[in-house]
Amino acid sequence: MPLTAPSDQPMPPEAPRVVPAATIVIFRRSAEAALPELLMVQRSREMRFAGGAAVFPGGRVDPADRELARKIAPEEPEEMTAARIAGIRETLEETGLMIATRRPVSAPEAAAARHMLLETGALAAVLDRFGWELAPQALTLFAHWCPLWDNAFDTRFFVTDLGTGAVDVAVDATENTRLFWTSAAGALEMADRGEIRIIFPTRRNLERLAQFSSFDETLANVAAHPVSRIHPTDERRADGEWIVIPDGHGYPVLCQPKATAWRG
Template identity: 40%
Template sequence: MSGTAIPSSAQETLPEGAIPAATLVIMRPAPDSGPDEILMVKRSTNMAFAAGAVVFPGGRVDPDDYVVAQQQAPDVDPADGAARVAALRETLEETGLAVGWPALGERDLDDVRRALLSGTLLSDILAARGDRIALDSFVPFARWCPNFKEARTFDTRFYAVAAPPHSHELTVEAAEHSHIFWASASRTLAMADAGEVSVIFPTRRNLERLAHAPDFDRFSAHSCQFPVELVTPWIEERDGRSFLCIPDHLGYPVTSEPFDRVRRG
């Protein structure tokens, strides 16, 4: 991580005290012609946030991500561009999948991943290789900032992308994750309902949304119909019971859940 400060223009868009982050929903056709499969990772049980939960790849936006965004996509909003870079970088670090990086072949992928994990800046790697990254291949569809007092507050931008072709086995970065798998949104929800995996509130709501547009093309078209607005869930009392709620105009088929059933972080 660079010591470079986050640009003030990007800081102004952040909710107070929130950590900027990004996550990537990577979709590929299922072998049985069913709904697209989505790449999921299970967080290690020793993590401070969402320990043991199944999530989409992603993580914090680093200062160097703003540098890369300015170099590679200077016309994009700085916070949006940096989040796209973070989604690309974190996915490569966490899973070994190079998304949005067409010039990075499988022969060089392991070396680049090791360099990133050892602290080499992505901007330096791109400059040395002379590569361009395809940030415009990421489809923005959500931005969440749950403010749960018992968990860290992240301002997370969500993007969807079609999985690139690859023949190598994907592996998790063991310091943060314990397992990696492909499954449709509906299958992951069924696993959660059966107690086989754990999902936090934002992941569940987004899986439900993905299940209603079950391939990348249809989900991209669906996403374009709704604005990307900051989602900060709130609690409502209904008939003596507390519900955690989100807005009903952003494309989510389920917009509330009993608070006592919610996993928040």
């Protein structure tokens, strides 16, 4: 019996008991930068998972995300819609950006919505209060990572494009300590200089994203590599232990010595 399932389905019962989660890679185009910039957050060092790491916005899927998924898209696979909703909610909580709505959201509206969300924890109430309708399909599934051990995060990575223009973001000062925009290549350079720390999946995704000079190129790469769960494995080689991912998912780097990899 396989220990995996299609990306729009939960892990099967015989697999390790994992925690569904979502991450959003947010693109923007800047007149000052030749390459698209991505929004990253630096997690508080006190966080249990990946404390101090620079990551993309996101977090675990809550029961309320599933309830809202069943309400707004009953015909779609719940696992996928709930992950998109979790990514939208976590992005608003962590950065102050309201993404994937059917009408533009002003900065003052987003700030007020974030305050309400942090107070109530209910995205559905925020949508009702501001008259917003979500457009979950504005988030394109980019990748899906899930280590095969109990309590690992079963994380769907989505990409979305803000386009051009000024964007107001503000750190939440609880789970995160810093927000910054950088190209994928720039984030890798920062990590190599020791300015930020990144975990193994983030590094692999930044390496993949660094191949593209536009959001459209990213979408073309997704179309060429249908998404399925990536299960990193440990592999003993002559020169030591390595962490390895399978080929065929669009990643230019498939392995890293375990001694140099941070898994959070």
